[in-house]
Amino acid sequence: MSGTAPVIDVHTHYVPRGWPDLGPGTPWLRIETETDAVIMLGDKEFRRIQADCWDAPTRLADMDADGIDAQVVSPTPVFFSYGRDVAQAIRIARSLNDLALEICAPAPGRLLPMCQVPLQDPDAACEELDRCMAAGHVGVEIGNHVGDRDLDDAGVVTFLQHAAALGAPVFVHPWDMASSPRLDRWMAQWLVGMPAETHLSVLAMILGGVFDRVDERLRICFAHGGGSFAFWLGRMNNAWHKRHDVIGTSQYPPAHSRICPNRGRLSRIAPDLKPGTTASDRGKRNRPLWW
Ligand SMILES: [Zn+2]
Numbered sequence: 001m002s003g004t005a006p007v008i009d010v011h012t013h014y015v016p017r018g019w020p021d022l023g024p025g026t027p028w029l030r031i032e033t034e035t036d037a038v039i040m041l042g043d044k045e046f047r048r049i050q051a052d053c054w055d056a057p058t059r060l061a062d063m064d065a066d067g068i069d070a071q072v073v074s075p076t077p078v079f080f081s082y083g084r085d086v087a088q089a090i091r092i093a094r095s096l097n098d099l100a101l102e103i104c105a106p107a108p109g110r111l112l113p114m115c116q117v118p119l120q121d122p123d124a125a126c127e128e129l130d131r132c133m134a135a136g137h138v139g140v141e142i143g144n145h146v147g148d149r150d151l152d153d154a155g156v157v158t159f160l161q162h163a164a165a166l167g168a169p170v171f172v173h174p175w176d177m178a179s180s181p182r183l184d185r186w187m188a189q190w191l192v193g194m195p196a197e198t199h200l201s202v203l204a205m206i207l208g209g210v211f212d213r214v215d216e217r218l219r220i221c222f223a224h225g226g227g228s229f230a231f232w233l234g235r236m237n238n239a240w241h242k243r244h245d246v247i248g249t250s251q252y253p254p255a256h257s258r259i260c261p262n263r264g265r266l267s268r269i270a271p272d273l274k275p276g277t278t279a280s281d282r283g284k285r286n287r288p289l290w291w
Contacts, residue, residue, distance in 0.1 A: 006069040010171065011223055013076045014113075015039065015053040016099040022092045027078055039078065046078060056106040063110070073104055074114040074141035077175035082120045082146045089118035090128065097132050112138045114171055119146050122155040126162040139169035143176060144201035144222075151201045152208025160210065164218035172222045174198045198227025203236065203254075212251040 017037070018029060027046065030038045035051040035058075051058045063071060079096055081089040097115040104111035115132035117125035119142055129140050140163060142156075149156060151172070163170050177183070177193030202222060205211055222229070233255055239246050240253040 007067060008070045008072065009063075009068050010072045010221065012071045012073055013053070014073045014100055014103050015049055015076050016096065016103065017054040019095055019099060022095060023084075023088050025084075026081070026088075026092065039076075041078070054103055056103060056111060060107055060110065070110045070112055072112045072114055072138065072171070073100065074171055074173070075100070075116040077141075077143055077173050080116060080143045080175060081118070082143060082176075086118055086121040086124055089120060090124050093118050093128050094131075097128070097135075097137065101136055114139045114141045116141060117159070119143065119156065119159060122158040122162075125159045129159075129163060129166065129168060133166060133168055139163075139171060141171040141173055144172050144174045144197050145176065150204035150208065152204045152210050157210055157214060160214050160218055160220070164215040167217065169219040169221065172198070172201060172220060174201075174223065174227065194224060195227035198222050198224060199229040199232065202226060202229040206236075206252075206254050207240070207246060207249045209250045 015029070015037075017031070025042070028040050030040050030045075032038060036048065037050075037053075038048050039046040052062055059071070063069075075096060079092060081092045084092070093116050097113075100113040100115065104113045113136065115129065115137040117128045117132075117140055119125050132140070142159075144151065146153065146156065151157075151160070160170065174194040174197035177189040177197055179189065183189050183193055205220075237253050237255040240250070241247065
């Protein structure tokens with residue numbers, strides 16, 4: 001251990017070294033060497049990865065070198081499959097979730113798996129979350145939207161309520177970023193699109209009234225420091241009070257103590273965390289935003 005308080009990196013991903021055929025159009029892995037592989041989308045290279053994605057000893061050695069006591073190990077968003085038919089998305093989620101347990105099995109307490117769910121179908125998503133929490137996952141990672149449906153969508157809210165009641169933390173990861181000639185260079189989908197996606201989904205939760213409706217037991221965390229959200233809180237609060245388009249669309253304004261991460265939920269649910277900080281601050285990597 002690296003100090004009095006454990007250092008937990010809440011934002012890491014896994015990719016198994018192989019998986020069963022999950023149907024046409026699903027990602028596949030091109031193995032290059034014992035320690036290197038490429039996630040492929042059709043005949044296109046999506047991302048080069050190394051053994052730390054699937055090999056517990058490699059991951060643990062990196063953690064020891066970085067002073068990290070535990071990692072939350074969540075799915076890689078390219079596998080979410082929200083655009084596929086429900087039966088296929090269920091099959092993909094089950095296969096990968098079971099493989100995540102295998103990857104983390106050598107280090108219980110240090111490698112903490114989060115599952116994915118077929119979020120396009122709330123009933124199936126709740127069922128898979130139940131199965132995974134019973135099997136040893138510590139929570140669930142979801143994408144920040146399902147096509148054009150944001151986190152205030154009725155089906156997504158049903159799932160969030162189920163996670164709250166179950167005590168399953170929810171980690172929201174931006175994904176499926178918009179594409180255009182302006183965004184398809186310089187990694188702009190990742191460097192601009194991801195922070196904007198996250199910001200939009202936090203806004204949807206606030207102005208869409210999700211924080212008004214969902215059980216206060218909900219523990220939800222937005223990756224990448226909440227994207228650009230925190231920098232625009234004053235502007236959003238001003239709009240809620242003064243711009244007729246959004247006045248009263250939610251019970252509470254964005255900066256109200258019920259939902260402002262500086263005061264209400266954050267201090268109640270994660271008193272040791274402040275916006276933009278993480279338990280792994282002494283380490284490195286991403287800084288999530290908790291409610
Ligand atoms: Zn990530």
